[in-house]
Amino acid sequence: MNRFKQLIPITAAASTLAFSAQAQLVQSDFNIDTEGWTTADNGGVAPVLIAGSLTQQDTGPGQMAFVAPAAFLGDKVAAYRGTLSFDISTSKFPFAPSNPSVQITGTTTQGPLSLELKLAPPMPAHAFNDYTIIFSESKPWNVVGQARSPSALEFKEVLSSLTEIRITCDSDADPGDYYWLDNVTMNAATVRVFILAGQSNMSGCDDVRNVDPIWQLPIDRHMFYWDDQDPNPGFLSLTTGSSTASCASSAPEFFFGPELGFGAEIAELYPHDRIAIIKYAVGGTNLYSQWTTPDNEFPDGGPMWNELLDTLTAAFGELGALNHDYTIEAFLWMQGESDGDRRFRARDYDEKLTAFIAEIRAFLGEPEMPFILGRVRDAGQEHIEDVRIAQVTVADADPWACWFDTDDLNFLPDGIHYDEPGMLILGQRFAERLYVFLEPRGDVNRDGVADVDDLYDWTQNPVDLNCDGVADQADMDIVVEAVRSGE
Template identity: 25%
Template sequence: MKNLFLAILFVLPISIFAQKAKDTIRLFYLGGQSNMEGFGYNKDLPKTLNQTFKNVYIFHGNSVIDGDTSGGLGYWSVLKPGHGIGFQTDGKTNQYSDRFGIELSFAKRMQELYPNDKIALIKYSRNGSSIDSLAASSFGSWDADFNGKNGINQYDHYLKTIKNALRVKDINNDGKEDVLVPSGILWMQGESDADKTEEIALRYYNHLKRLMDLMRASLLTDDLPVIIGKISDSFNDTDGKVWDYGDLVQYAQEKFAKTDGNAAIIRTTKYYKYSDKWHYDSAGFIDFGEQFANEFHKLDSK
């Protein structure tokens, strides 16, 4: 009986510890429009990126137009290629595409910079979407106050994605509760606010600032690092510019990065080649993801 009692005393603390043990995981949100969705081709990936990433998990919210109630559905899975344009999910199964975005090279570079950390990515982006509702067309608006047909816009899809993702307490199914620590917002968007009117482009700074403030608040971190991808132009258009007012949006992005206090901007986009007049090629997306990780590391090291 005495030996049994001692055995129970020995096992009990281990059992209690196991119940309380938690995993701490860095969490990043990836959002914006098509150059965040990703137009790189999986067939162009090097072996180092064409893999399933250990200790990197992704919740990819279903991307839909304003008003669609299926926006933001998804589930946690291990990161692998196929999260580019064409990816779809019903919240139970994923339909992977033949494309990729920044997520693969971002994850790889983050693992190099933070080899002991687990990484979680929440991705929701929408091809062609603008912040300004007057530039939304049929693609969608990120303006939190835009009601559209039924009051559901891209910001609502973002909130639903975040809610669905954070509802899960064990994202890697290892039996331990996961503590997801918001670590950064990676944002690539602005092209659709740059090709309509001068007035819309001039409003971009205020729209961007408010949206980032709202996203930070939704993640309960006022000073959450924000890394902006600076829009660029292929100049593959009859008048020489695809984004007629792109310089105004670029100025707004630079202003945000300079005045925010915990933001950075990626300028290497001006050197990327294109797969069409709007989207970077595969090599561009690979470098883009690496630059997001590098800029985050600079902010994190301050």
């Protein structure tokens, strides 16, 4: 029997900074036996193994499905935004009017829930057709019996307690046809990891109750891990409550940093991907002695540097325990105010920051990891201008670093921490700077191609594509050149 590999009805396409193969959770290749697979709605006929493929003959005009064994069931939440791939074939041509589909059932907080995804029929008879589907609410899954799409939370709950997976091959065709199933593989999602670090303007001194209530809703599709929790619950949905700054002590569950605005933008940039945000930030800390990497004066490195490494190690271990492969996409840095208080700190900021960037890339094994920093606003520290100059100098000298301005963001009454609207914008600007590192350059709307639509989008919402701190004619020229190159 031939293999036909052109038909892939559900797949994901997105720009990437790094690539990693998906982690396989479970597989059935049927090389030895049926591996516990059964059938449903086909008169109780058991499948058999023929030529290394699971096979059954249709006994009537009704529905016929292959049902997955226990190895594919239970807690498979790691497959959220991952894939299920398989090959199916039929002896009948044309396959229509049958309506193949995949249906998954699990237990949620509201009770049992079944989700269904319709498949394109396999076209050639006696040829295997390869399918890859994505476990994501952003794909055309429907809640069975409710004529609606599932939420991200519902999808994750179903996958965390799977009770049935059935691959329906036939629902209307005549009896007597044969159907084959082969190479069924469930893969965990490959997670895009973003790391956030710094002092109090990264930690967050902002109360979500002072902005639109929509920001109080968790982003369930994102995985969020932060420090200073005892015991640490691991990855949770992205929401408020991660600030460890003293300014948030009155009601810490409502306080947030740039992760909210950043997370919302990243969800738009990568609509089909799993995102993990790892945050370690401590208010009032300086780069000179606390975030410093090991040097002659501080041979063991600063306490914040070592805590950062411990946090990252723990978070990556948690990802591994969840069977996730991951790619490290970028490191976001919001720090420097405390180094502006003293001349000796400000004087060494450029050297310390250069070493910090080099060492964190070395620790992560990512020599070209994008490093994005927000240039601190002058809050009256005596030597803050030296820090600001150093931040720009270091970022401009590094082809994989980028800086942006925060001078237009308003402060809270304390005169040093950004207010709630400013904090949301701060997160959004971190996300915008990722455009600098994404190919193709000039693809402003991130549809995979640089064309006239991007030129129009840029004129409506200018983006700093060359990372010089301002969106101007030079950035528009990048879009124009990209459009011309693609013609």
